[in-house]
Each structure stands twice: as C-alpha cells, then as structure tokens.
Amino acid sequence: MVKVTVTPNLxxxxxxxxxxxxxxxxxxxxxxxQKMQQVYQNTLAxxxxxTYLQYLGxxxxxxxxxxxxxxxxxxxxxxxxxxxxxxxxxxxxxxxxEQIFMIPxxxxxxxxxxxxxxIDSSQKFAQLLGFVTRVSSSTIPISHLQSMIxxxxxxxxxxxxxxxxxxxxxxxxxxxxxxNTIDSLLTIQPELVFRIAxxxxxxxxGTPPISSMSEKSATKVLDTGVSRVKLxxxxxxxxxSKIALVISLLPSETEELEISVKIxxxxxxxxxxxxxxIKILDETQQAILQAQTKTTNENIEFFLSGKTGEYFSIQAxxxxxxxxxxxxx
Amino acid sequence: MSLVNIFDNQGSIKREQNLExxxxxxxxxxxxxxxxxxxxxIVELVLRSRTLCRQYQGQPLSGIYQExxxxxxxxxxxxxxxxxxxxxxxxxxxxxxxxxxxLQVFRKVLDDNRLKQLALNAQKQPPNSSLxxxxxTELVKAIKLSNRLCRPYRKLFSSQFYPLIYEEAVxxxxxxxxxxxxRYDPQRGKEKFMSxxxxxxxxAVLMCRRQFDLSANYELFSLPDFxxxxxxxxxxxxxxxxxxxxxxxxxxxxxxxxxxxxxQANFRAIxxxxxxxxxxxxxxxxxxxxxxxLSSFYQRSCKKFQSLLQQELDSQ
Numbered sequence: 340m341v342k343v344t345v346t347p348n349l350x351x352x353x354x355x356x357x358x359x360x361x362x363x364x365x366x367x368x369x370x371x372x373q374k375m376q377q378v379y380q381n382t383l384a385x386x387x388x389x390t391y392l393q394y395l396g397x398x399x400x401x402x403x404x405x406x407x408x409x410x411x412x413x414x415x416x417x418x419x420x421x422x423x424x425x426x427x428x429x430x431x432x433x434x435x436x437e438q439i440f441m442i443p444x445x446x447x448x449x450x451x452x453x454x455x456x457x458i459d460s461s462q463k464f465a466q467l468l469g470f471v472t473r474v475s476s477s478t479i480p481i482s483h484l485q486s487m488i489x490x491x492x493x494x495x496x497x498x499x500x501x502x503x504x505x506x507x508x509x510x511x512x513x514x515x516x517x518x519n520t521i522d523s524l525l526t527i528q529p530e531l532v533f534r535i536a537x538x539x540x541x542x543x544x545g546t547p548p549i550s551s552m553s554e555k556s557a558t559k560v561l562d563t564g565v566s567r568v569k570l571x572x573x574x575x576x577x578x579x580s581k582i583a584l585v586i587s588l589l590p591s592e593t594e595e596l597e598i599s600v601k602i603x604x605x606x607x608x609x610x611x612x613x614x615x616x617i618k619i620l621d622e623t624q625q626a627i628l629q630a631q632t633k634t635t636n637e638n639i640e641f642f643l644s645g646k647t648g649e650y651f652s653i654q655a656x657x658x659x660x661x662x663x664x665x666x667x668x
Numbered sequence: 669m670s671l672v673n674i675f676d677n678q679g680s681i682k683r684e685q686n687l688e689x690x691x692x693x694x695x696x697x698x699x700x701x702x703x704x705x706x707x708x709x710i711v712e713l714v715l716r717s718r719t720l721c722r723q724y725q726g727q728p729l730s731g732i733y734q735e736x737x738x739x740x741x742x743x744x745x746x747x748x749x750x751x752x753x754x755x756x757x758x759x760x761x762x763x764x765x766x767x768x769x770x771l772q773v774f775r776k777v778l779d780d781n782r783l784k785q786l787a788l789n790a791q792k793q794p795p796n797s798s799l800x801x802x803x804x805t806e807l808v809k810a811i812k813l814s815n816r817l818c819r820p821y822r823k824l825f826s827s828q829f830y831p832l833i834y835e836e837a838v839x840x841x842x843x844x845x846x847x848x849x850x851r852y853d854p855q856r857g858k859e860k861f862m863s864x865x866x867x868x869x870x871x872a873v874l875m876c877r878r879q880f881d882l883s884a885n886y887e888l889f890s891l892p893d894f895x896x897x898x899x900x901x902x903x904x905x906x907x908x909x910x911x912x913x914x915x916x917x918x919x920x921x922x923x924x925x926x927x928x929x930x931x932q933a934n935f936r937a938i939x940x941x942x943x944x945x946x947x948x949x950x951x952x953x954x955x956x957x958x959x960x961x962l963s964s965f966y967q968r969s970c971k972k973f974q975s976l977l978q979q980e981l982d983s984q
Contacts, residue, residue, distance in 0.1 A: 370907040393843035395801035413907040444963035491798035
C-alpha cells in the first residue's frame with residue numbers, strides 16, 4: 340500500500356496574541372526562572388493543540404485541565420488538555436534542535452495520547468509533529484511518532500471512559516476535585532447564595548422510573564443523600580451568568596443508580612437566566628432530555644437512572660456559550 | 669498567518685523539474701491532440717500541490733469536493749491552452765505562474781454557494797468524528813482560499829496592532845465556526861454563508877479590542893524574557909504561597925500521607941523537593957524509593973489535595 344506523505348505544514352497552528360499573554364500570565368505566577376519557562380512553554384503547547392482540535396470540531400475543556408490551573412502548574416510539569424468524554428492529551432514542547440521528546444514522570448496517568456509540539460522561535464506559530472498513544476520510557480524519538488492525520492480516527496476509537504467523574508464512586512466517598520458539598524461551597528464563597536427550591540420543571544428518563552417513591556419523597560432523600568455541586572460560568576465578564584449544577588445520588592434496590600441533576604440560579608437570583616437550554620446527552624451525544632427556561636423558572640431538575648459503567652453528559656447553552664461535562668455512572 | 673499554508677512547498681522542486689520537461693515537450697508537438705495530452709499532464713501536476721479537495725483516507729473524491737476539483741481542473745486546462753496559443757509563450761509557463769493561476773481559479777470557483785455546500789457537508793457528519801474533522805479542515809481552508817473574509821475596523825487600530833488583533837479574531841471566528849457548525853442555519857444571513865462567518869469575525873474584532881484595551885500594560889510586541897523579569901523584586905507569587913503552605917502543613921495531613929512502609933516518602937517532602945526543582949532521579953535516591961512509585965503516588969496525591977490547597981491559597 341502506498342503511504343501518503345503529509346506535509347508538516349498541514350499542521351501548522353497560529354499562536355495568537357492572547358495565547359502569548361495567557362502564557363506569560365501563568366508563567367508570572369511561578370517562583371523561579373526555570374519553572375516560569377516551563378509553564379510558558381507548556382501553556383503555548385496546550386494553546387496550539389487546543390486551537391487545532393477546535394478547528395477539527397472537537398470540544399475541549401481548558402478549565403478541567405491541570406495545565407490551566409496555576410496550583411497544578413506549580414506542583415506538576417503538566418501540559419494536559421482535556422477532551423470531555425475522551426480523556427486528556429499531553430502536549431509536550433519539542434525543541435527544534437532535538438530529535439526526541441521528553442515526557443515527565445509525573446504526567447503519565449490518565450493520558451490518551453502524547454503530542455509533540457514544536458514552537459517557532461518567533462512564538463507566532465506551532466507545528467504539531469505527531470503523537471504516540473503509549474509511553475514506555477520518558478524519551479521518545481521523533482521518528483516513532485504517528486502522523487497527526489491519524490489523530491481524529493484514533494480519538495474516535497478511544498472514548499476512554501475511565502477518566503470521567505465516576506458517580507458510583509461518589510457513594511464510596513471518592514469525589515473528583517471541583518465537586519464540592521453544598522455546605523463547603525457556601526463556606527468558601529459565603530457571598531454565594533443559592534436556592535434549591537422545589538423544581539418547577541422536572542424531567543425523567545430511564546427504566547425503571549425512580550423506584551416507587553413519589554417525587555416529593557425522592558427529592559427529600561436526594562437532599563440528604565450524596566449531593567455535590569459545581570458552579571458553571573456561562574458567558575464572559577459583564578454578561579456572565581453563574582449557575583449551580585447539583586448532582587444528587589441515590590443507591591437503589593436494583594443495580595441502577597438514581598441520579599438527580601438540578602440546575603439552580605446563584606447570587607440571590609430567584610430565576611434561572613431566560614433562554615438557558617439544558618440537555619442530558621447519552622453516549623452517542625444524542626439529547627435524551629432537554630429543557631429551556633422561560634422568564635420565571637426557578638430551577639430545572641432531571642431524574643435519570645443507569646447502571647455502573649454507563650455514561651451521560653450534561654450540556655448547558657446560553658446565547659452563544661456552551662458548557663458540557665460528561666459522567667460515568 | 670493561516671492554519672494551513674495555501675500551497676505546500678514540499679516536492680515543489682521536483683514538480684518544477686517535471687514541468688520544465690513537459691513544457692519542452694509541448695514545443696516539440698505540433699499536433700493539437702498531442703498538445704492536449706501534455707496540457708492535461710501539466711494541470712494534473714500542478715493540482716498535486718493543491719491543499720483543498722484532498723482525499724479522505726485515500727478514498728476518491730465525491731460530492732462537493734469532486735465538483736470543485738472538476739471545475740478547477742477544467743478552468744486550468746482552458747487557461748493554460750489560451751496561454752499556449754499565444755505565440756512563443758511557452759517560456760512564460762513557469763511553476764510559479766501556474767501556482768498563481770491555481771490560486772486565482774480556486775478563488776473563482778469558491779463562491780458563496782460552494783462554501784455553503786462545504787459547510788452543509790460538515791454539518792451532515794456526526795460530531796467528534798474523523799469525517800467531520802476532514803470536512804471542517806476542508807471548509808477552513810476553503811474560506812481562507814476564497815479571500816472572502818472581511819477586514820473590519822482597520823481604522824480603530826495602529827497598522828502595527830491591527831494584524832495581531834485580526835489574527836486573533838480570525839482564529840476565534842474559525843474555532844467558533846468549527847465547534848458550532850451545527851448552529852449554522854442556511855436560511856439566515858440572506859442565505860449567504862459568508863454573512864454568518866463575517867458577522868462573527870466583525871464581533872470578534874470588537875471583542876479582542878476590548879480584551880486588549882483592558883490589558884494594555886502587556887508588552888504586546890516583544891517576547892517575554894524571564895531572565896529579566898525574575899531579577900526584579902516582586903511580591904510573593906502563587907507558587908511561593910503554595911510552597912509556604914506545604915512547608916508549614918498546619919493540618920499535618922500532607923506529611924501524614926505517605927507511601928506504605930516509607931514515611932519519609934510523604935507528600936509534603938516530595939512536593940517540596942519537586943517545587944525546588946529537584947529531578948525525580950534525585951528525589952528517588954534521597955527518599956530511597958523508585959521513580960514510578962514516587963511519581964504515581966505524587967500524581968494521585970496532587971489530585972487528592974487539589975481542593976484543599978486551592979481553598980487555602982484562595983483564602984490567603
């Protein structure tokens with residue numbers, strides 16, 4: 340079979356002004372030169388891959404990436420980029436003078452692929468050289484890389500589910516970072532007040548329906564069961580709306596887990612922003628439940644149930660802003 | 669700066685040599701039929717350097733891609749024939765001329781309707797699939813090639829600043845288009861595809877203007893030099909505060925989390941060594957442990973303590 344040779348130019352990605360400003364901002368939070376340089380480079384590499392993936396139509400989540408968190412940047416030499424529902428890509432800078440690329444010992448977990456990124460000396464563009472899916476040593480020769488053209492197909496196959504928040508583990512007390520108890524969130528951010536009023540909009544799916552309980556008693560149990568909250572910002576700056584995503588779990592008699600997903604307004608707002616669309620998506624990204632707010636919706640609640648190992652995503656759309664997070668049950 | 673160079677340069681030298689041979693051949697043929705064959709060969713040669721209408725995983729082109737390719741092909745044959753009919757113009761057929769011609773012809777063919785078809789084709793493919801990735805790559809390249817992107821608000825910026833802002837805005841627009849292709853409604857924007865794109869680009873330029881007005885203190889044109897920056901006295905950074913907190917470990921939890929059987933190898937000790945820039949090899953020797961054991965323990969512990977450390981840092 341004839342192997343098509345791909346020109347490296349095909350995977351040249353622009354690094355923009357905001358990419359450089361952001362990298363500098365992150366670098367300046369570090370305490371020594373070496374670390375500043377490292378964070379700067381890591382940020383540019385992640386930015387390049389982020390742009391590239393979005394150009395290919397893939398949703399990415401910088402805010403769920405350690406590389407975008409100043410605390411984790413300080414602790415780890417990390418250049419990860421999360422693709423919700425798939426896993427993390429590690430985007431490592433390769434110096435143009437080197438024929439190998441290095442993968443630090445501390446970024447070997449949860450990665451679905453390691454990408455080699457070369458940054459032009461002008462720092463105005465980056466070239467994506469290729470990727471490997473597994474590493475057996477911390478240095479990889481450039482000649483061992485798979486072509487970038489194979490990446491979408493690889494990702495399509497991966498769908499690594501094990502890195503998603505695992506809801507069944509929540510019942511065992513293992514909860515992913517970013518998911519706070521309602522009490523602790525109120526302690527950290529006392530200015531944040533939100534109401535978990537009885538829901539006006541309720542949707543349910545899954546068989547069997549939520550045990551034999553009436554909705555009212557189910558809600559009561561959910562409030563006392565394992566309940567975690569995360570805040571989502573939708574929109575930028577002055578137009579930003581903060582909504583609270585409350586996930587509550589209830590072990591049932593059957594092997595299915597019963598889940599309540601509740602969307603609440605924050606900051607003393609009585610109602611959710613108008614026109615907010617919330618969707619619950621199944622494995623194939625098809626909406627199985629969907630709701631859109633009108634002017635006076637206090638909150639939305641979805642009930643669903645599923646077996647361990649199944650997964651779903653929650654998507655919020657407000658005007659042009661979209662947020663999504665996937666979960667494994 | 670574009671995501672994709674309009675024409676690739678790889679192999680162009682070889683193609684140039686081949687072209688020269690072909691042009692020499694034309695001179696030798698007086699028969700029209702034979703000349704036609706050579707012309708199609710020239711056109712095929714030039715089209716090999718195209719970046720648009722590339723095959724998807726080696727499969728033959730189809731649909732809108734085939735349509736664009738065929739049109740470009742026909743137009744190129746026509747133009748090259750015209751050029752040759754002028755006496756003694758053989759010499760004027762250079763690779764460069766042909767590459768320019770190819771660009772012009774693609775621009776002509778990529779009208780709004782064909783761009784729209786490329787967009788609708790991308791929309792048809794399932795999200796997060798390699799087929800959609802292919803279709804979006806073709807779409808982005810076609811938009812750039814078509815030269816139909818607007819360049820709004822030039823007068824609001826200095827000539828030095830505008831290219832930076834414009835590039836930023838184009839990248840933002842393209843990422844928007846590609847991640848929101850499902851929202852494209854062919855009925856809107858007077859049914860013009862580029863109205864949708866240019867509307868977003870227009871907004872993006874204004875947004876970038878606001879963004880960089882706010883951060884005007886940045887050195888926008890120079891690269892950061894950390895050697896200089898870090899020599900200045902400066903307030904404690906987040907990383908410094910983190911180091912202090914881990915060192916003090918007021919709750920004692922960081923020190924009491926250690927690798928089974930080796931209390932020396934606790935999270936506090938490893939983190940402090942890592943933050944001071946020690947290599948894993950050094951740390952492994954000092955703590956009498958193995959690198960993979962230490963690094964995977966460290967990764968897990970970082971995740972575990974992330975919320976705690978974040979809260980402590982935010983409250984300082």
